[in-house]
Amino acid sequence: MARQRTLRLTRRTVTDLRASLPQVADRTVSAITDEVPSYSEAFTGHMGETIRGAVELALGGFLSLAERSRGAEQSPTAVAADGAYQLGRGEARSGRSVDALLSAYRIGARVAWREMSTTAVAAGLDAENVGRFAELVFAYIDELSAASVAGHGDERETTGRVRQRLLERLAAQLLAGADAEAVERAAEEAGWPVPETLTAVLVPDSQARAVLSSLSPETLQVAEPVEVHGEEGLAVLLVPDVHEHRRGALLRALEHRSAVAGPARPWSAVGDSLARAVRVRELGRGPDSEAHLAELVLCADPVALEDLRARVLAPLRELRPGSAEKLVETLRSWLLHQGRRDAVAADLFVHAQTVRYRMTQVREVLGERLDDPVAVLELTVALGTLDPEAWAAQTPDDAG
Template sequence: MARKASLHLGKRTVTELRRTLPDVAERTIAAITEEVPSYSDALTGSMGQTISTAVELALGGFLSLAERSRGAEQSPTATAVDGAYQLGRGEARSGRSVDALLQAYRIGARVSWRELSTAAVRSGVDAETVGRFAELVFAYIDELSAASVAGHNDELETTGRVRQRLLERLAAQLLSGADDEVVAATAAQADWPWPETLTVVLVPESQVRAVLPSLPAETVHSGEPLSAGGESDLAALLVPDVHGHRRTSLLRALEHRAAVVGPARPTTAVRASLERALRVRALELGPDTEAHLTELVLGADPDALADLRAQALAPLADRGASSTEKLVETLRSWLLHHGRRDAVAADLFVHPQTVRYRMSQLREAYGERLDDPRAVLELTVALGTLDVAGRATDDDAAPEAGTAG
């Protein structure tokens, strides 16, 4: 909608501002690249130069408005609005969400205003004019972003919506383990670039829209909600090529979300990433599945682990509960500290002599098993994650025993 001008910048000021446009465009692109992960790859190379030029032209168009005589209508030109509309359509075709696009506009407005206002003040513009200048900057950006949203929505109404349905079908095929040829055909139809790996991210369906701008543009949404651990509205997002060092950035981007991140797996084996993420979410272990591998392994067969523990503790069956608890605690620490008596004593907050005394009892109970690698492995697995009810005190300390631990 057209607005009557409330601002007029002199030619000297506009000339100074135009001189800064290349630097302003460069800083704007850098800020968007840094703050909107969806654009990290899109703004490099020739595409980055094209967008940088477009940003510079848009800012130049804005300065033309600011230079107009008082009383003239101040709205983006038809060329600028059409360019913004086509940008929105292009972003939809590229798979980037409207939220990512609007975030880029907000960052662009912030950086442009900071840089241009600094230059304006440097050229002698007074505070009142700078205030009106700010109003015009943000109104201008609002109109361009509205045109881009319209273009984005129109594209989704046509080819974009068809592609989205294909991507949802692709996600369902990948997660169900469909035939590789079927999956490849759907990916080709959807014009989806085949990644080296996929990583499943589980989030509540209500958070999908907020999370997607932080993920790569070709992330695929499963569409149909999943159920796990009593939750019935989980979404599975399939994130391409965030293996290796990129996983750290992914975890950081999801830091304040109720997300669980599965392991990276080859594209057609992504169901394994989903299954692990579902297990970790059901166990409420935390966002990074790869930080809980020990718990997952030991919890894979709870009955087998219980039997193993029963076997491991059988030599202590004839002892009282209090004595057994202290000996189990000591044996566990001895195994985890590779028999270093001082380290065990520090871990248990007891005197090293107490450790020596208890180990003499354990050697009496277990005999040569404590020197058998296979038996030590079984005891380590059985007791490694065992929760001990409390720390023992020195009340069972005894005079030096002849057998050392």
């Protein structure tokens, strides 16, 4: 705290100022209580006495500094500066903002200066030294407030890191299926309100921050990215209470991102939500896992599905690849559109007569199978997720 001019205080002035400190501290605390709402309760009772004593100690430190002032660069004593720093940390732990803390300092400086300058003038302090006294008072308060702000920021940063580690541990416990008591205990320790449901989201780690900005602040992020089907660097987010109509907002947040949202599940079963998101990711689909349920079921046992295709499509495999592809494509559309010829024609961008001609060929190959409900079911399953062109390009060995 640099000062360019020497402050000269007589012994009487110092004596009178020290005698006034208890009264100055009382009036300072009273003014802060009246003017800063967040301190109205904090300064009552035993805590109020403690703070009043701290204010008196800080003012006493200032007087000691002023008394030995000789114009050199001066700063608050180490004790006063450390006390201000610790005050800032305590205010952060109490949940009060740095704005409230700075308001308290401004009010405190105003009241302290008014009271102390009145006492100093009454004790004979001349006009020139009153100005120098004011400089020293406000410079001293500025440095104490700066120390408190630093303490407040350090505490918030430390608290944030600690809570982040607690939240990451909680996310791991949820995915590991830890018992309810352990999860609830970890949630309480982390200050995380236990939701009704959780929805697992897979998103590239590079996009996670942008997605999180659109989601609930209580969304959990798993500490380490995961790998899915050889794809590395996927972040896992656990989003609370986006079930039913609220799911739409989540899906909008994932638009134009390479993300997959699993289903909403009770928080104790969020591992099931992640498992489904992983399966949809493996299929190359998204962002809504629930839009691909039929495909998930059909692809649950890929080996069995290939065996089924090989058996029920064997008669068509005997045709030339080009013909086989067109007939399989037509049969697939015919089954999915329940035989409605115009709908099939629109789907394939061909004339309705072309559909009729191709289906006649299919019946010649498959015969009475198209009238057998079991055979129709097998064909529907076999063709449900089939790419006719890729199938036709397979060699007999490839097709099993």
